[in-house]
Amino acid sequence: MKGFRKYYGQKILWYLITLVFAVVLNFVLPRLMPGDPVSAIVSNQASGITDATAVEKMYQEYTEKFGIDKPLYQQFFAWIGNAVKGDFGVSFSQYPRTVSDIISNSAMWTICLQLPAIIVGWLLGNILGAVAAYMKGLWDKAILPVFLFVSNIPAFGMATILLFIFAIRMHVLPSSGAYGFDLIPSASWTFVKSILVHYQLPFWSIVLITIGGQAVGMRSMSIYELNADYVKYSRFLGIKDGKIVKYVFRNAMLPQITGLALSLGTMMGGALVAEIMFSYPGLGSTLLSAVTGRDYPLLSACTLIITIMVLVANLLVELVYGVIDPRVKANQQD
Amino acid sequence: MKNTIKQAFHSSKFVTGFVIFMFVLVTIFVYPLIVTRDPLEMVGQGNFFKPGTYVAVSDVVGTNSNYRLNVDTSAAKLETGLSVENRAMMADWLEKYGEVPASDIDVTDAESLVALWNEKYDPKTVIKGMTIAVRNQYMRLNNQIQHALKDSGVIIAEKNEETGELEEAKSYDGREFVNQGDLPNTQTFLLGTDNFGRDVLTELVAATKVSLGVGIIAGVIATIIGLILGLLAGYVGGFVDNLITFITNLFTVIPSFVLLILISYSVSESARGTTMVGILIGITAWPWTTRSVRSQVISLRNRDHVNLSKLSGHSMMRIVFTDILPYIASYVVMAFILQISSGILAEAQLSMLGLGPSTTTTATLGLMMNWATQYSAHTSGTWWAYFPVILVIALISFSLNLMNTGLDQIFNPQLRD
Numbered sequence: 088m089k090g091f092r093k094y095y096g097q098k099i100l101w102y103l104i105t106l107v108f109a110v111v112l113n114f115v116l117p118r119l120m121p122g123d124p125v126s127a128i129v130s131n132q133a134s135g136i137t138d139a140t141a142v143e144k145m146y147q148e149y150t151e152k153f154g155i156d157k158p159l160y161q162q163f164f165a166w167i168g169n170a171v172k173g174d175f176g177v178s179f180s181q182y183p184r185t186v187s188d189i190i191s192n193s194a195m196w197t198i199c200l201q202l203p204a205i206i207v208g209w210l211l212g213n214i215l216g217a218v219a220a221y222m223k224g225l226w227d228k229a230i231l232p233v234f235l236f237v238s239n240i241p242a243f244g245m246a247t248i249l250l251f252i253f254a255i256r257m258h259v260l261p262s263s264g265a266y267g268f269d270l271i272p273s274a275s276w277t278f279v280k281s282i283l284v285h286y287q288l289p290f291w292s293i294v295l296i297t298i299g300g301q302a303v304g305m306r307s308m309s310i311y312e313l314n315a316d317y318v319k320y321s322r323f324l325g326i327k328d329g330k331i332v333k334y335v336f337r338n339a340m341l342p343q344i345t346g347l348a349l350s351l352g353t354m355m356g357g358a359l360v361a362e363i364m365f366s367y368p369g370l371g372s373t374l375l376s377a378v379t380g381r382d383y384p385l386l387s388a389c390t391l392i393i394t395i396m397v398l399v400a401n402l403l404v405e406l407v408y409g410v411i412d413p414r415v416k417a418n419q420q421d
Numbered sequence: 422m423k424n425t426i427k428q429a430f431h432s433s434k435f436v437t438g439f440v441i442f443m444f445v446l447v448t449i450f451v452y453p454l455i456v457t458r459d460p461l462e463m464v465g466q467g468n469f470f471k472p473g474t475y476v477a478v479s480d481v482v483g484t485n486s487n488y489r490l491n492v493d494t495s496a497a498k499l500e501t502g503l504s505v506e507n508r509a510m511m512a513d514w515l516e517k518y519g520e521v522p523a524s525d526i527d528v529t530d531a532e533s534l535v536a537l538w539n540e541k542y543d544p545k546t547v548i549k550g551m552t553i554a555v556r557n558q559y560m561r562l563n564n565q566i567q568h569a570l571k572d573s574g575v576i577i578a579e580k581n582e583e584t585g586e587l588e589e590a591k592s593y594d595g596r597e598f599v600n601q602g603d604l605p606n607t608q609t610f611l612l613g614t615d616n617f618g619r620d621v622l623t624e625l626v627a628a629t630k631v632s633l634g635v636g637i638i639a640g641v642i643a644t645i646i647g648l649i650l651g652l653l654a655g656y657v658g659g660f661v662d663n664l665i666t667f668i669t670n671l672f673t674v675i676p677s678f679v680l681l682i683l684i685s686y687s688v689s690e691s692a693r694g695t696t697m698v699g700i701l702i703g704i705t706a707w708p709w710t711t712r713s714v715r716s717q718v719i720s721l722r723n724r725d726h727v728n729l730s731k732l733s734g735h736s737m738m739r740i741v742f743t744d745i746l747p748y749i750a751s752y753v754v755m756a757f758i759l760q761i762s763s764g765i766l767a768e769a770q771l772s773m774l775g776l777g778p779s780t781t782t783t784a785t786l787g788l789m790m791n792w793a794t795q796y797s798a799h800t801s802g803t804w805w806a807y808f809p810v811i812l813v814i815a816l817i818s819f820s821l822n823l824m825n826t827g828l829d830q831i832f833n834p835q836l837r838d
Contacts, residue, residue, distance in 0.1 A: 101670075102674075105670075105671055105674050105675065108671050108675070109675045112675065112680065112683070113679075113683065116680070116683045116684055116687060117683055117686065117687040118687075235819075235822075236815065236819050239815045239818040239819040239822060240811060240814070240815040241766055241769060241770070241811065241814055241815070241818075243769075243770070243773055243790065244807075244810075244811035244814060244815065247799045247807055247808075247811065248808070248811065250799055250800070251799070251802065251804055251808075254800075255800065255801075255802040256802070262800050263800065303826075349673060351676075352673075352674070352675070352676030352677065352678060352679075353676070353677075353678065353763075355676065355678070356676055356677075356678030356679075356770060357766075357770065359678075360770045360773045360774065363773060363774075363794065364794065364799055374682070374774055375773075375774055375775065378686065378774050378775045378776055379775050383686075386682070386686060387683070390679045390682055390683055393676065393678075393679050394675055394676065394679050397674070397675075397676050397679075398674060398675075401674055
């Protein structure tokens with residue numbers, strides 16, 4: 088049990104350190120750039136305002152708000168203090184709304200969309216890869232290459248293709264939003280149905296592009312494992328094929344789990360952009376509106392929440408890995 | 422080296438990828454030699470022309486004495502001239518009084534409808550029970566149809582500068598035609614035009630070139646940083662290794678996408694050209710290369726030939742260049758290939774968010790997608806504005822990945838089938 092605790096303790100500690108670095112980067116990077124952020128913000132906000140005193144007042148207000156006149160470390164702790172309380176300030180572009188309100192809303196949509204999509208894509212990819220390695224033939228020569236090509240289509244590209252086929256041409260699925268524009272969020276059956284219908288295109292576009300990459304990895308791992316000595320020995324012992332296959336796939340899955348953890352960030356980045364194509368009210372669309380509206384508080388909160396989501400997902404994958412991998416398990420029992 | 426390259430061309434995957442990539446590359450360089458116009462020239466006024474050949478309207482009705490006209494034939498005139506209501510009325514009459522079965526009437530085919538009408542309808546026959554108003558209505562409809570069938574020709578008039586009156590300059594019979602080949606000013610847009618009225622194909626070729634450039638800049642920078650850090654970590658070891666590994670792990674977990682957004686947002690728009698975007702992508706994409714170089718160097722570090730060089734007192738630089746780099750060159754090339762493809766993708770995604778190169782002088786694949794999305798080409802069904810772009814991104818990425826897999830199989834015999 089001691090080793091068990093040590094493994095998890097180390098993992099969590101490492102992720103906490105990473106989180107600290109991520110937060111620092113999130114704060115420092117935009118401020119490292121030459122120029123005064125306040126004047127940049129004010130000049131963007133004040134474009135069109137001709138009254139000089141009003142601009143001056145805005146400048147003072149933002150200087151105070153951002154604490155630009157204070158040294159950088161004081162600014163940092165003030166910012167961190169607010170961030171921990173969930174206070175990221177007020178959005179510039181959607182004025183009376185607070186950033187945390189916008190973010191908490193869109194983060195929910197993004198999590199509900201991407202988490203299942205990536206997991207389903209990963210599972211289907213692994214199954215396809217394993218089947219291609221074991222059955223060979225058509226699976227290996229035709230179906231896998233097709234998915235391999237599909238996986239090279241960027242996520243937003245897949246989104247537009249599905250959108251064109253199913254929403255524009257066939258009119259079977261809605262083209263944008265997360266629920267019907269004429270509905271008010273409620274617990275009614277029509278609302279749930281509308282959500283499910285709107286969910287299909289974004290979901291499948293992420294799933295489809297995830298499959299290929301995972302399948303290739305799984306296929307080569309499975310081939311590698313199928314040629315391993317223990318498989319030959321098991322065959323020699325006369326163990327049933329089904330059982331051997333189970334061993335093989337279990338072993339081949341392990342690197343795939345690490346692979347998932349490593350590529351989560353990239354996958355999420357792609358999927359966020361795909362959200363834009365569907366005007367899905369998730370973090371991707373919020374990022375876009377933050378960029379186009381030059382809404383700095385919203386943008387930095389978005390990037391922070393995305394980083395935290397990726398970190399948490401990574402940590403979860405690693406914790407699961409600790410339970411599954413027999414080598415880690417063996418260490419835990421010492 | 423020569424043998425390695427020869428070997429690479431024995432791998433079918435590598436060759437397939439190489440051929441696709443070369444096709445893209447050759448197109449990029451040959452196409453501008455044939456079509457020399459500026460890729461961002463707004464050829465067509467108005468946006469999203471369907472793919473096809475277009476004739477300038479000013480040439481169709483030229484202002485000189487030599488008028489050229491694309492006159493509608495009577496059939497085409499009927500097709501466009503008969504309103505839906507009129508067609509419904511005709512169908513109604515034919516069904517009720519002309520004793521034509523409903524299945525024989527096709528309102529979408531104007532020509533057959535009119536033929537049927539001429540055959541059955543006679544203004545003189547009086548139908549019992551029909552009011553005069555309705556009867557007159559049908560007669561007016563008949564007149565309209567007969568008028569449309571007549572080829573009245575077209576008169577071209579010019580405005581007199583002095584009096585302001587219209588004077589007949591020339592008249593044309595409805596059966597005068599101009600051979601399409603004789604039209605002086607035609608434009609063929611194989612892939613239509615985009616929202617600004619630019620030729621998508623020409624723009625796409627130019628954009629592919631720029632995007633590939635961005636990818637290569639990003640790839641070179643990421644590979645150089647990754648190579649140096651990987652060599653340092655792997656060869657020097659100890660504290661340096663721990664530090665570099667820590668930083669690398671940090672940046673593999675923190676999504677590079679997020680870093681890229683933060684940095685791009687901070688760089689002023691005037692400074693964010695295509696080169697700058699390439700550099701930014703490069704400096705956020707190195708952790709992968711560092712990881713793979715480091716692990717390769719560690720496995721080489723204690724090989725006999727390296728130890729021998731160390732014993733002979735060679736300098737670290739010399740050992741790295743003669744004893745280590747040649748052995749990891751293949752991995753570096755593979756990492757470089759992947760970096761190019763992910764660099765192109767990163768540019769596209771960044772541009773979709775509005776953080777791509779801020780330039781009006783060149784197009785990139787990402788900017789083309791961004792423009793198409795902003796003008797909602799994806800919801801209006803103008804597929805030619807974005808499908809070709811997606812296909813090019815997918816093709817480049819697919820070919821580079823195939824080349825990478827092919828090389829991987831050559832250098833890792835375990836992966837061979």
